[in-house]
Amino acid sequence: MKVIVIGAGFSGAAAARTLADAGHEVVILEGRDRIGGRTHTDSSLGPDIDLGGSWIHGPHGNPLVPIAKAAGATWKWTDFKNVFGNSVMAFDADGTELDAAEYTQGINNYDGAMAMLTGSIVDAKPDDSVQSMTDLYGTGLLEQSADEPYSTQKGFQYTSNIRFQYENAASLEDSAYGVGSYIKLPGGDNLVCGGGFRKVLTHILQGLDIQLGTAVREIKYDSSGVTLLTDKGDFSADACVVTAPLGVLQSGNLKFSPQLPQSKQNAIGRIGMGNYEKIALKFPEIFWPKEPHRLNYLSDHEPPLYNAWLNFAHFTGDPVLVCYHGGPMAEYTNQMDDEDLIAGCVETLKKMFGPDVPDPISYVRTRWSADEFSQGSYSYTKVGQQAGDREEMAKPVGNKLFFAGEATHPNFYGTVHGAYESGIRAAREILG
Ligand SMILES: Cc1cc2nc3c(=O)[nH]c(=O)nc-3n(C[C@H](O)[C@H](O)[C@H](O)COP(=O)(O)OP(=O)(O)OC[C@H]3O[C@@H](n4cnc5c(N)ncnc54)[C@H](O)[C@@H]3O)c2cc1C
Numbered sequence: 001m002k003v004i005v006i007g008a009g010f011s012g013a014a015a016a017r018t019l020a021d022a023g024h025e026v027v028i029l030e031g032r033d034r035i036g037g038r039t040h041t042d043s044s045l046g047p048d049i050d051l052g053g054s055w056i057h058g059p060h061g062n063p064l065v066p067i068a069k070a071a072g073a074t075w076k077w078t079d080f081k082n083v084f085g086n087s088v089m090a091f092d093a094d095g096t097e098l099d100a101a102e103y104t105q106g107i108n109n110y111d112g113a114m115a116m117l118t119g120s121i122v123d124a125k126p127d128d129s130v131q132s133m134t135d136l137y138g139t140g141l142l143e144q145s146a147d148e149p150y151s152t153q154k155g156f157q158y159t160s161n162i163r164f165q166y167e168n169a170a171s172l173e174d175s176a177y178g179v180g181s182y183i184k185l186p187g188g189d190n191l192v193c194g195g196g197f198r199k200v201l202t203h204i205l206q207g208l209d210i211q212l213g214t215a216v217r218e219i220k221y222d223s224s225g226v227t228l229l230t231d232k233g234d235f236s237a238d239a240c241v242v243t244a245p246l247g248v249l250q251s252g253n254l255k256f257s258p259q260l261p262q263s264k265q266n267a268i269g270r271i272g273m274g275n276y277e278k279i280a281l282k283f284p285e286i287f288w289p290k291e292p293h294r295l296n297y298l299s300d301h302e303p304p305l306y307n308a309w310l311n312f313a314h315f316t317g318d319p320v321l322v323c324y325h326g327g328p329m330a331e332y333t334n335q336m337d338d339e340d341l342i343a344g345c346v347e348t349l350k351k352m353f354g355p356d357v358p359d360p361i362s363y364v365r366t367r368w369s370a371d372e373f374s375q376g377s378y379s380y381t382k383v384g385q386q387a388g389d390r391e392e393m394a395k396p397v398g399n400k401l402f403f404a405g406e407a408t409h410p411n412f413y414g415t416v417h418g419a420y421e422s423g424i425r426a427a428r429e430i431l432g
Pocket of ligand 1: 006007008009010011012029030031032035036037038039051052053054055056057214215216217243244245248254276277278368372373374376377378404405406407413414415416417419
């Protein structure tokens with residue numbers, strides 16, 4: 001059987017590898033001039049920096065770990081929650097360094113209160129009027145047992161507002177409370193800083209037929225097979241695995257003929273596609289402490305900006321800092337030109353480390369939401385989304401079209417391992 005896989009990201013690679021290993025003829029059509037999709041390892045600043053997916057979220061039971069080991073990629077644990085007390089340096093809006101213990105207590109209070117609310121320990125679930133995270137915070141339930149309101153604590157403020165929005169890649173208003181089915185694998189967050197995800201993906205794709213720079217514009221299908229109309233001519237096959245991201249499917253730029261079933265279109269429309277952008281800055285030397293994994297800044301700008309920094313010096317010894325923006329913060333910075341964004345970064349670093357902070361000597365920046373082949377960063381559970389929407393999105397059509405990609409995974413959506421598993425699932429559907 002001949003199968004065309006659209007997309008050379010992790011889901012496409014997993015589908016193609018599985019089908020090729022089972023003896024089928026497989027061609028991967030990739031719109032970009034590179035492999036990786038929403039993983040993109042950039043080495044132009046020196047170290048391998050992943051501008052898209054960069055952490056293995058939970059190595060235990062994670063299908064990527066044995067592959068990453070075989071590929072020779074290496075990773076280092078990142079302590080987002082300051083478990084060891086010295087991994088996060090936190091700063092107030094004016095640049096004052098916050099007390100680490102107090103700050104960490106605020107983080108723990110948020111995580112603890114959320115666990116109580118969403119878990120089975122305490123039956124404190126809000127009623128049906130609580131749809132979004134904004135609604136949830138409005139109930140005051142999160143701080144109900146506190147003598148001093150948690151929301152006055154800096155670590156609580158940072159986690160509930162800034163960290164939540166950039167991790168979920170969406171605003172508090174759009175983020176659904178309580179209906180997501182995301183499962184976090186155990187073992188913490190591990191930055192793939194040796195070789196990056198490119199090394200892992202290259203290992204999976206070895207020997208496969210990949211046609212880069214081949215954007216699919218339309219997919220025609222009937223009982224006899226599929227024909228894909230691309231910028232480089234038409235391609236026909238017995239079946240097709242579509243791994244185009246949720247944002248691409250939502251945009252309507254990839255046409256299906258006949259149109260996809262209405263139930264699938266509705267599901268695709270209801271799932272949230274988030275925004276999450278990075279800027280990596282290389283400085284002439286390391287002027288900040290090497291020990292912390294993260295620098296957290298509590299900006300008083302609306303929306304809060306320059307709040308989340310990854311200290312590459314800790315991980316690789318290079319004079320590089322990566323600043324992150326998610327949700328409304330990413331949308332805001334995407335309107336800024338490079339010069340203004342960098343100036344804002346440097347101004348913030350000056351507040352934290354003093355007036356002698358130099359300008360960066362080079363940088364790389366992402367615009368995932370403006371990229372025609374991603375149109376966003378990763379999916380999230382949006383207000384109005386219905387249980388089963390991801391399964392509906394994943395369903396094959398006419399035994400000819402098969403769907404993979406992070407957004408189709410019921411539990412590991414928004415991740416690289418979720419994408420990988422979804423590709424294997426789609427390939428197995430074809431293999432019967
Ligand atoms: C900034 C950012 C940070 C992230 N951080 C993490 C993290 O730390 N850990 C983690 O696990 N996950 C993270 N993620 C999510 C993770 O990167 C994605 O879930 C995963 O890479 C998605 O893989 P995929 O195969 O589903 O989609 P993609 O990687 O997007 O692959 C789809 C492919 O299809 C191609 N394509 C699209 N349309 C067409 C077309 N019309 N014709 C031909 N080709 C087309 C695209 O170019 C792309 O290569 C992050 C993502 C972003 C953007």
